Every structure is written in structure tokens, then in C-alpha cells.
Amino acid sequence: MPATAPQPAALQLDDRVLRCHGSWTLGHLAGLRTAVQGLTLPAGAALTLDGDGIAAIDTAGAWLLLELRKRVEAAGGSLDWRTLRASWQHMLEFLLQTAGEKATPLPQRRSPSWLDRSADLGASLTSFLAFIGETILALLVTLRHPGRVRWTELLDDMFETGVNALPIIGLLSFLMGVVIAYQGAVQLRQYGANIYLADLVGYSMLRELAPLLTAILVCGRTGSAYAAKIGTMKVREEVDALQTIGISPVDLLVLPKLLSLLIVLPLLSVYADVMSMLGGMFMASVQLGVGYHAFLARLGEAIDYSTFMIGISKTPVFAAIIAVVGCYQGFHVAGSAESVGRQTTVSVVQSIFLVIVVDAIFSIVTSLLGV
Numbered sequence: 001m002p003a004t005a006p007q008p009a010a011l012q013l014d015d016r017v018l019r020c021h022g023s024w025t026l027g028h029l030a031g032l033r034t035a036v037q038g039l040t041l042p043a044g045a046a047l048t049l050d051g052d053g054i055a056a057i058d059t060a061g062a063w064l065l066l067e068l069r070k071r072v073e074a075a076g077g078s079l080d081w082r083t084l085r086a087s088w089q090h091m092l093e094f095l096l097q098t099a100g101e102k103a104t105p106l107p108q109r110r111s112p113s114w115l116d117r118s119a120d121l122g123a124s125l126t127s128f129l130a131f132i133g134e135t136i137l138a139l140l141v142t143l144r145h146p147g148r149v150r151w152t153e154l155l156d157d158m159f160e161t162g163v164n165a166l167p168i169i170g171l172l173s174f175l176m177g178v179v180i181a182y183q184g185a186v187q188l189r190q191y192g193a194n195i196y197l198a199d200l201v202g203y204s205m206l207r208e209l210a211p212l213l214t215a216i217l218v219c220g221r222t223g224s225a226y227a228a229k230i231g232t233m234k235v236r237e238e239v240d241a242l243q244t245i246g247i248s249p250v251d252l253l254v255l256p257k258l259l260s261l262l263i264v265l266p267l268l269s270v271y272a273d274v275m276s277m278l279g280g281m282f283m284a285s286v287q288l289g290v291g292y293h294a295f296l297a298r299l300g301e302a303i304d305y306s307t308f309m310i311g312i313s314k315t316p317v318f319a320a321i322i323a324v325v326g327c328y329q330g331f332h333v334a335g336s337a338e339s340v341g342r343q344t345t346v347s348v349v350q351s352i353f354l355v356i357v358v359d360a361i362f363s364i365v366t367s368l369l370g371v
Contacts, residue, residue: 007021007022007023007028007055008022008023008028008029008030008031008032009021009022009023009024009025009028009029009032009061009064010022010032011032011035011036011039011068013039013040013041016042016045016046016047016048017047017048017049017050018047018048018049018050018068018079019050019053020049020050020051020053020054021053021054022053022054022055023054023055023056023057024054024056024057024058024060024061024062024064024065025056025057025058025060025061026058026060026061029060029061029064032064033064033067036064036067036068036071037071039068039071041071041072041075041077042075042077043075043076043077044075044076044077045072045075045077046077046078046080047072047077047078047079047080048079048080048083049065049079049080049081049083049084050083051081051083051084051085051088052083054084054088057088057091059091059095062088062091062092062095063095065081065092066092066095069081128328131324131327131328131331132324134250135250135254135255135258135324135327138248138250138251138254138255139255139258139259142251142255142259148251149255149256149259150251150252150255150256153252153256154256154259154260155260156256157256157257157260157261158260158263158264160222160225161218161222161260161261161264162260162264162267162268165217165218165221165222165268166268166271168217168221169213169214169217169268169271169272169275170271170272170275171275172213172217173205173210173213173214173271173272173273173275173276173279174275174276174278174279174282175279176205176209176210176213176276176279177201177205177275177276177277177278177279177280177281177282177283178279178280178282178283180200180201180204180205180209180276180280181197181200181201181279181280181282181283181284181287182283182287184197184200184201185197185283185284185287185288188200188288189287189288194284194288194289194290195290195294195298196298196302197280197284197288197290197295198280198284198290198295198296198298198299198302199298199299199302199303201276201277201280201284201299202277202280202299202302202303202307203302203303203307205272205273205276205277205280206273206276206303206307206308206311207307207308207310207311208311208359208363209276210269210272210273210276210311211269211272211311211312211314211315211318211359212314212355212356212359213272214265214268214269214272214315215265215269215314215315215318215319215322215355215359216352216355218261218265218268218318218319218322219322219348219351219352219355220348220352222261222322222326223322223323223325223326223347223348223351224326224344224345224347224348225326226257226322226323226326226327226330226347227326227327227329227330227333227340227343227344227346227347227348228330228340228344229330230253230326230327230330230331230333231329231330231333231339231340231343231344232333232340233253233330234330234331234333234335235333235335235336235337235339235340239253239331249331253327254323254324254327257323257326257327258319258320258323258324258327261319261320261322261323262316262319262320262323264319265315265316265318265319265322266312266315266316266319268315269311269312269315270312273308273311277299280295281295281296306371310362310366310371313362314358314359314362317358318355318358318359321351321354321355321358322351322355325347325350325351325354326347326351328347329343329344329346329347329350330343330344330347
């Protein structure tokens with residue numbers, strides 16, 4: 001004969017006896033939880049569970065019985081389920097014990113105190129200064145023994161950092177010269193001082209904006225590439241492999257990048273100066289009718305050699321900051337792709353911040369010296 005299909009679970013309160021019927025399994029408990037929650041229980045009564053009508057039970061049905069028991073005890077009564085099979089009683093006792101265990105609380109994330117932040121900042125600063133010292137020592141040894149310079153890596157970095165950066169730096173410098181000239185022309189036209197637009201563009205771009213703009217672009221383009229490249233090598237454990245075979249990562253990875261940037265960034269700054277002057281001349285001709293020859297003649301009278309050199313003298317410092325910060329953050333990648341992205345972002349932010357701070361210091365010092 002065919003087997004009888006399991007019946008849905010059912011519950012009936014008869015006097016002080018809770019009679020259970022059907023299959024108390026997950027697939028047959030539809031609607032029973034609502035019935036259990038809506039069941040009217042006598043207050044303070046000692047109830048007995050009659051499980052003779054239960055065909056099968058699983059943990060879902062057992063949890064429902066535990067919920068029923070909690071409702072009876074909440075009403076001041078008790079529920080005796082000793083009429084159930086021994087195996088089912090063991091399951092209920094186990095689930096009851098499990099539910100009664102206190103879960104281990106998750107650790108609460110607390111905001112670090114100012115003391116913790118100061119300690120972390122001090123540790124980071126100490127580590128950064130140690131990295132700078134190690135880089136300076138390696139640079140001095142390399143300058144003393146030029147044969148240690150890895151010319152292939154140096155030339156590759158110079159091409160990547162310098163030649164490939166010419167289009168973006170040239171375009172933005174030209175546009176910056178256009179913007180400065182346009183904004184100045186609006187004011188100078190009112191006083192008939194059109195020719196002095198060469199003074200404004202030349203002084204602002206050659207002395208301040210062109211080197212600073214070039215350094216910021218290199219921070220985003222090259223400094224981030226340094227951090228990402230070294231960070232990826234850290235993830236792949238290539239840096240550890242270099243140390244294992246006795247090759248200094250600073251000599252192989254940091255010095256070629258530092259030397260190439262020290263050479264390339266001043267040249268890029270000169271290129272930015274030229275492109276910004278072309279932008280200024282173009283806007284002066286279009287907006288104020290000042291010809292190119294008149295602009296160049298006035299530029300030669302207004303801007304002396306020291307103005308140009310003050311702007312160029314900042315660039316080696318900017319280059320050192322960008323290279324050292326980018327490589328330092330790359331070495332501090334903690335072995336995951338997420339860490340590579342995070343340290344790359346940190347390197348760009350820190351580099352730009354330090355470049356602007358150093359530029360402000362240069363401006364204050366030159367102003368105090370009357371240069």
C-alpha cells in the first residue's frame with residue numbers, strides 16, 4: 001500500500017493537556033507559529049505535552065516547542081514534555097542548553113584616544129625618518145661609487161616619469177597661463193596697463209605656480225605609480241625575495257626612482273614655464289592686443305634670472321618628497337590588494353600636502369630674505 005503523506009503540524013489545548021499532531025518538521029510548520037503565538041494559555045497552570053500524535057520532528061519543530069514552553073513559563077505555569085520520546089527529549093534539552101548559553105559578545109570598536117593617536121603618529125614619524133635616513137645613506141654610497149647605479153632602471157624611470165608626462169603637463173601649464181592672463185586682463189584693462197600682463201604671468205608662473213603645478217601632477221601620476229608598483233611587489237613577496245638573496249630593496253627600487261625624479265622634475269618645471277608663457281602670450285594677444293614681441297620684451301625687463309631660479313630651486317626638494325613618500329608607502333603595503341589601493345591613496349595625499357607645505361616655507365623664507 002502507498003505510504004500515507006505526512007500531515008501538517010497541529011496543536012490543540014484540551015483542559016491542561018497540549019496535544020500535538022502531524023509532522024513537526026520545517027516543511028509542515030506553515031501557519032503553526034502564528035497559532036502558537038495566538039494560543040490562549042491558562043495563567044499559572046501546570047500543563048502536560050502529549051506528543052503521541054507527533055509523526056516526526058526536526059530542529060525547526062523543536063524550536064517551536066521551546067517557544068511554546070517560554071510562553072507557558074511567562075504566564076507563570078510549567079510544561080512537562082516527559083511523554084515525548086527519549087530521543088526527542090534529548091534534542092529539546094540540547095537546544096534548551098544551547099539557547100541558554102551566553103553568546104560571546106562581539107568586541108566593540110572604540111574610537112582611539114588622543115594618546116593612542118599620538119603614539120601611532122610618533123611611530124609613523126619615526127619609521128618615516130628611519131626610511132629617509134636609510135635612503136640618504138644608500139644615496140651617499142651610490143654617489144661615492146657611481147658604478148652601483150642601475151642605469152637601465154634609471155633611464156626607464158626617466159622616460160616614464162619625464163617623456164610620458166610631457167603632454168599632460170604641457171596642456172595644463174598652457175591652460176594655467178591662459179587663465180592667469182585672462183583674469184589679469186580683466187583688471188589691467190581698466191587702468192590701461194595692458195603691457196604689465198607680462199609681469200603678472202611671468203612672476204606668478206615662473207616663481208610659484210608652474211613648479212607647484214608640475215609637482216602636484218607628478219605626485220598624482222608618478223608618486224602613486226611608485227607606491228602601487230612597490231606595493232604589488234610586497235603582495236607577491238618579491239621584496240622579501242630580494243632581501244633573501246642579499247639585494248637591498250632600497251638600492252634596487254628606491255634609488256633609481258629618486259635619481260630619475262631629481263633629474264626629470266626640474267626639466268619638467270622648465271617645460272611648464274615655457275608652456276605657461278605661451279598660454280599667457282596667446283591670451284594677451286587675443287584679449288588685450290599685446291603682441292608676442294611686446295610681451296617677450298616686457299617679460300625680459302620685468303623678470304630677472306633670480307625669479308626663474310627660485311622656482312627651479314624648489315623642484316629637487318619636491319622630487320625628493322614625491323619619490324620618498326611614494327616608495328615608503330609602497331613598502332608599507334600589508335599584503336592585500338585593498339592595502340595597495342589604500343597606501344597608494346595615502347602616498348598621493350601626503351605628497352601633495354608636503355609639497356604645498358614646503359612651497360609655503362620657500363615663499364616665507366624668500367620673502368624674509370628679500371629675494
